[in-house]
Each structure stands twice: as C-alpha cells, then as structure tokens.
Amino acid sequence: MTRLDELQTPALVVDAAALDHNLRTMSAALPGARLRPHVKAHKCTTLARRQAALGHRGFTCATIREVEGLAAAGLGDDLLLANEVLDARRLGAIPARVTVAVDSEQTIAAAAAGGVREVLIDVNVGLPRCGCAPADAGGLAALARRQGLEVRGVMGYEGHAMLVEDAGKRSQLVSDSMAILRAAHAEVGGDVLSAGGTGSFDRNRVATEIQAGSYALMDTAYKKLGLPFRLALSVLASVVSVSPSYAVADCGLKALGMDHGNPTIDGAKVWFCSDEHVSFAPEVPVRVGERIRVWPAHVDPTVAYHERLHLVAGDEVLETWQVDLRGW
Amino acid sequence: MTRLDELQTPALVVDAAALDHNLRTMSAALPGARLRPHVKAHKCTTLARRQAALGHRGFTCATIREVEGLAAAGLGDDLLLANEVLDARRLGAIPARVTVAVDSEQTIAAAAAGGVREVLIDVNVGLPRCGCAPADAGGLAALARRQGLEVRGVMGYEGHAMLVEDAGKRSQLVSDSMAILRAAHAEVGGDVLSAGGTGSFDRNRVATEIQAGSYALMDTAYKKLGLPFRLALSVLASVVSVSPSYAVADCGLKALGMDHGNPTIDGAKVWFCSDEHVSFAPEVPVRVGERIRVWPAHVDPTVAYHERLHLVAGDEVLETWQVDLRGW
Numbered sequence: 001m002t003r004l005d006e007l008q009t010p011a012l013v014v015d016a017a018a019l020d021h022n023l024r025t026m027s028a029a030l031p032g033a034r035l036r037p038h039v040k041a042h043k044c045t046t047l048a049r050r051q052a053a054l055g056h057r058g059f060t061c062a063t064i065r066e067v068e069g070l071a072a073a074g075l076g077d078d079l080l081l082a083n084e085v086l087d088a089r090r091l092g093a094i095p096a097r098v099t100v101a102v103d104s105e106q107t108i109a110a111a112a113a114g115g116v117r118e119v120l121i122d123v124n125v126g127l128p129r130c131g132c133a134p135a136d137a138g139g140l141a142a143l144a145r146r147q148g149l150e151v152r153g154v155m156g157y158e159g160h161a162m163l164v165e166d167a168g169k170r171s172q173l174v175s176d177s178m179a180i181l182r183a184a185h186a187e188v189g190g191d192v193l194s195a196g197g198t199g200s201f202d203r204n205r206v207a208t209e210i211q212a213g214s215y216a217l218m219d220t221a222y223k224k225l226g227l228p229f230r231l232a233l234s235v236l237a238s239v240v241s242v243s244p245s246y247a248v249a250d251c252g253l254k255a256l257g258m259d260h261g262n263p264t265i266d267g268a269k270v271w272f273c274s275d276e277h278v279s280f281a282p283e284v285p286v287r288v289g290e291r292i293r294v295w296p297a298h299v300d301p302t303v304a305y306h307e308r309l310h311l312v313a314g315d316e317v318l319e320t321w322q323v324d325l326r327g328w
Numbered sequence: 329m330t331r332l333d334e335l336q337t338p339a340l341v342v343d344a345a346a347l348d349h350n351l352r353t354m355s356a357a358l359p360g361a362r363l364r365p366h367v368k369a370h371k372c373t374t375l376a377r378r379q380a381a382l383g384h385r386g387f388t389c390a391t392i393r394e395v396e397g398l399a400a401a402g403l404g405d406d407l408l409l410a411n412e413v414l415d416a417r418r419l420g421a422i423p424a425r426v427t428v429a430v431d432s433e434q435t436i437a438a439a440a441a442g443g444v445r446e447v448l449i450d451v452n453v454g455l456p457r458c459g460c461a462p463a464d465a466g467g468l469a470a471l472a473r474r475q476g477l478e479v480r481g482v483m484g485y486e487g488h489a490m491l492v493e494d495a496g497k498r499s500q501l502v503s504d505s506m507a508i509l510r511a512a513h514a515e516v517g518g519d520v521l522s523a524g525g526t527g528s529f530d531r532n533r534v535a536t537e538i539q540a541g542s543y544a545l546m547d548t549a550y551k552k553l554g555l556p557f558r559l560a561l562s563v564l565a566s567v568v569s570v571s572p573s574y575a576v577a578d579c580g581l582k583a584l585g586m587d588h589g590n591p592t593i594d595g596a597k598v599w600f601c602s603d604e605h606v607s608f609a610p611e612v613p614v615r616v617g618e619r620i621r622v623w624p625a626h627v628d629p630t631v632a633y634h635e636r637l638h639l640v641a642g643d644e645v646l647e648t649w650q651v652d653l654r655g656w
Contacts, residue, residue, distance in 0.1 A: 241458040
C-alpha cells in the first residue's frame with residue numbers, strides 16, 4: 001500500500017469517503033437516468049464507472065475525446081456531447097450511442113455529414129454562450145429531421161444561475177430559464193429536456209435529466225452554496241521553503257485552475273501562485289518538508305492539468321486513477 | 329502539407345517567423361552561455377533544440393520532468409533545476425550535468441542524499457517565494473560544501489520586477505535585487521550568478537546568465553512591456569455559435585492559463601471563458617465555422633494544457649511538435 005507521504009508532489013488527491021458521500025447523495029436525489037453525470041469535471045473513466053455502477057448509464061461530455069474515451073471504456077450506452085461541433089466525423093465513427101447538441105444550420109449539417117444520428121436542440125436559456133434563440137428551436141428541429149437526424153429533445157444550460165449564492169435568487173433564475181426551455185421543447189418535441197448542474201440539481205424541476213459534474217469532487221466555489229456535497233478534491237503539496245512571514249509549497253499555476261481565483265489553504269492566507277509555487281502566510285509556522293492540502297477554487301480546469309488522481313483514505317493511497325479524458 | 333484550417337480546434341499554434349525573430353533577437357542580445365533558456369515557458373524539447381542550435385547549451389527547468397526530458401533528448405550539457413526539491417533521487421539518477429537550487433538545510437541534505445553533485449544557493453532578492461535570506465547564503469554554501477556538494481554560485485530571481493510596465497521602475501527593482509545577489513555571491517563564491525527573465529534580459533547587468541523563457545513565444549502580459557519580441561503563440565479556435573450581440577469559440581479554461589486574466593481576440597471584446605468556450609463580442613460579425621486567434625494572457629500555464637503545438641507560416645502547418653515536458 002502506498003502511503004500519502006510517498007506521493008510525489010504536487011499530486012491530485014481525492015478523499016474516498018467524501019467522493020463516496022457525494023456520489024451516493026446525488027444518486028439518492030437523482031436516481032438512474034434522472035442524472036446524466038458530466039465527465040468534464042473529472043475526466044476519468046474509472047470515476048465514471050463508479051457513477052455508472054450507481055445506476056447512471058448516460059453521460060454528458062464536453063469534448064469529442066471524452067465521448068471517445070467513455071465509449072472505449074464500455075460506458076457508451078448513451079453519450080451526450082453537450083457542445084456544438086463543426087466536424088462530427090470522429091463522433092460519427094464511435095461505436096456507441098452518441099447524441100450531439102446543435103444550435104444552427106451549420107452544426108446540424110455537421111452532425112448529419114459526420115454520421116451522428118441523434119441530436120438535441122441546444123437552446124439559449126439566459127447564459128450568453130451556445131444555444132439558439134428560443135424562437136428558432138422549432139425550426140431547427142424541423143431542419144434536423146429533414147436531414148434525417150433523430151431529434152431527442154432540447155438542452156438548455158442555466159449556467160448563469162449555477163454559482164449564485166442567494167438560494168432564492170438561484171431558484172428564480174433556474175425557474176425562468178426552465179420556462180424558456182419548456183416552451184422551446186413544446187416546439188421541438190422529443191423525450192429529453194437536458195439541463196442543470198451541481199448548483200441547480202435540487203431545484204430544477206423541469207429537466208428530465210440533470211447534467212451535474214462538479215458534485216463528485218467539488219471545489220471551494222461550489223462549497224459556498226451550502227450544497228450537501230463535501231470537498232473531495234485537493235492538491236497535495238510539499239512546503240519547499242520557509243521564511244519568517246510566509247512559506248512556499250510546490251503547487252502552482254500548472255496544477256490549479258485559476259479562473260475562480262486563488263486556491264485555499266487551511267489555517268493560512270494565500271498570497272499568490274507562480275508557475276510551480278504557492279506563497280502563503282500560515283497562522284502556525286510550518287516546516288520545510290511538511291505536506292499541506294491546497295483546495296482549488298475551480299475543479300474542472302484543475303483536474304485537466306493532472307495525469308492522474310489518487311484516491312486516499314487517511315494516510316493511505318487506495319487507488320491511483322488515470323485522468324484519461326484530457327485533451328480534445 | 330497540413331493546412332491551418334485542417335487542424336482540429338482548439339490548437340496551439342506558433343508563428344514560425346515570430347518565433348525565429350524572438351530566438352534570434354535574444355541570441356544576439358545574450359549569446360551562448362549568457363542565456364540559460366527557461367523551458368518551463370514552452371515545455372517542448374524540439375523548441376529547446378532550436379535554442380541549443382543558436383548556441384544556448386545550458387537550460388533552466390522548473391520541474392524534475394523537464395530535466396529528465398531534456399537529458400533524454402540529448403540536451404543535458406548543463407541543466408539547472410531552478411527550484412527546490414525535497415526528494416532529489418530522480419534528479420541524481422539523470423545521466424547529465426544537473427545542478428539544483430537549494431535554500432535551506434533540508435534542500436541541501438536532499439540534494440546530497442539524492443546524488444546531485446552541484447548546487448546554486450538560491451537567494452531571496454525581493455520576490456516572496458523561495459530563496460534564503462541573503463545573510464544566510466554564505467553559511468548555506470559552507471554547509472553544502474561540507475556535505476560534498478559543488479557550489480557553483482548563486483541564483484536570485486527578481487520576479488517582482490518582471491512585469492512592471494514602467495521601464496525606469498523595472499530597472500530600479502532589477503538593480504536593487506542584483507545588489508542583494510552580488511553581496512550574497514561575495515559570501516558564497518563560485519562562477520555563477522543566475523537570475524533574470526524576459527522582462528529584465530536587457531537591464532540585468534549583474535547576472536552571468538539570464539533565465540529567460542517567455543521571450544520565445546510571448547504573451548499579452550509581456551507584450552505590454554514594449555520588448556523587442558513578437559507574440560508568437562496563439563490558440564486557434566473555431567466559432568461554433570453566433571448570436572446577434574456575441575459569438576462563441578471553442579477555446580476555454582482548459583486551453584488557456586487564466587491567472588493573468590482573459591485572453592485577447594483581435595477586433596473583439598472578450599466577455600468570459602467557460603471550460604471549453606470563450607464568449608466574445610466581435611466588432612464585425614463573424615460566421616459559424618470561422619477561425620479566430622485567441623491570444624493568451626500568460627504563456628506558461630497555457631502551454632501546459634496542450635499536448636502539441638503547431639509551427640505555422642501563413643495558412644500552412646510546417647511542423648507539429650509535442651509538448652513533451654508536461655507534468656512533474
């Protein structure tokens with residue numbers, strides 16, 4: 001058995017009990033096909049297998065590589081690429097059930113040309129990102145059907161609601177967004193209304209399936225919402241240098257997603273991150289060689305920097321999993 | 329010959345002429361051993377070979393993996409790991425000339441125990457990161473020598489000066505830092521005063537070797553300094569969705585280092601980045617399928633997300649290079 005202190009740092013570590021709690025809590029709230037776990041948050045087929053073992057056989061993906069990897073791992077019952085693509089040939093070649101989001105004539109044409117058979121009409125429900133204007137959804141669905149595509153329904157991600165800390169305001173934004181999605185669905189047809197995420201899993205009553213991903217590992221941004229999920233993911237780092245007023249550990253910009261700001265270190269104030277370092281002021285002095293946990297502010301772009309993650313219980317490394325769905 | 333529009337996006341592309349200009353400009357300013365290129369900025373042995381071909385046979389590294397990779401690529405004449413490590417066994421096993429930075433009893437002991445033979449005393453010259461207090465440098469050098477290590481000299485990175493836009497202020501900070509390094513060197517001895525970076529390459533008169541890395545590819549943060557280097561690195565992205573007031577391209581948080589803020593898109597205002605997307609308001613309408621260049625704010629953590637980079641001239645992809653020094 002490998003011990004935690006034998007790991008080379010920086011190392012992505014996942015607390016086994018917290019992960020298990022998170023997976024089970026979500027499965028109890030959204031059993032089976034009510035949850036379509038988003039793998040972009042962990043990019044790990046081994047972790048996806050745990051989600052599948054709990055009954056979630058359909059997955060949400062953000063990249064073609066994620067779809068390919070899940071299919072190759074035998075997890076291809078029902079894979080949704082919840083993003084638009086302009087060249088769907090790789091998708092069409094995957095020996096699995098693959099559905100892709102479309103929001104324009106061009107992306108519909110790409111899906112058809114690439115040999116993908118099923119699509120969701122991606123509807124803009126308030127987040128300024130992909131998705132057609134709600135009024136265009138019906139027309140695009142008809143266009144897709146004319147091109148021989150099976151239109152399974154609609155998708156509409158209420159991402160602008162996801163990290164709103166005021167729960168009432170978050171509920172209202174989710175509700176407003178889903179009213180738009182429901183209206184679009186009336187024009188589109190099909191069985192699927194795919195939406196939602198970790199921040200709305202317990203208040204999105206309209207979606208037939210929730211695309212949550214962050215709940216499994218969590219991060220400090222989602223933690224602020226008071227959700228029933230625990231911080232499972234941290235970066236194990238070693239203190240490599242100590243000065244009278246601060247210390248430095250070997251976890252920096254290439255081990256952390258930084259778009260949500262600095263990471264957190266318990267009992268310390270984080271000063272700044274450099275490529276391979278975090279400088280921080282600890283409340284209690286630390287020693288060179290001491291190991292600390294660095295809590296990322298954003299899970300997804302953190303995981304994407306790492307080749308593997310280690311499942312740990314206390315001081316023991318239980319398993320090491322490849323982060324095998326990175327890249328495009 | 330692969331054409332640029334055949335690349336799957338997002339793709340890291342390097343303008344061949346800009347890269348060549350940058351490499352030659354720096355080599356003219358700091359020929360041969362006056363420059364010890366830092367590979368952390370590009371993490372690519374093929375690019376390092378170009379630097380070596382211009383006469384720079386010593387390299388600076390930030391990770392053990394970078395040292396191992398350069399040595400395996402035959403670029404091991406003189407490799408400096410400019411960071412502290414607590415377990416130097418992998419370093420000591422590398423069949424190349426390896427020098428490591430030390431700033432404490434513990435890191436000296438680690439170097440000796442790991443079989444590394446040469447060290448630099450890392451001195452804090454004003455950046456709150458690694459490096460011993462200047463007054464301790466002489467004592468640490470003596471300690472290292474007692475443990476059988478060859479002390480080649482000192483290192484002191486004036487990182488707090490590097491991105492200061494006011495050139496006079498930058499010069500002053502560099503000068504102040506190097507006065508500290510010179511004094512420490514007088515206590516330490518040895519031939520080497522290693523310091524500097526892209527922001528100080530032309531004003532650090534004290535260092536015997538400059539550790540610049542960003543100059544080769546550049547980024548929008550360094551561009552603000554008015555240095556004689558061109559932006560060579562961008563992320564090629566495809567517009568995947570268009571709305572009346574904005575558009576979305578497939579280059580997001582997992583393709584960009586975000587610690588220096590949003591990337592830049594010519595003729596557009598960047599709104600925000602998501603995991604796989606950038607939402608932006610173009611001045612002139614763009615079409616779905618159109619390709620754009622996204623200019624990262626920080627080169628190092630951008631490159632670390634990508635498996636490969638493409639050397640391009642106009643619409644042609646000249647070569648594709650592996651970013652083979654990622655990870656730790």
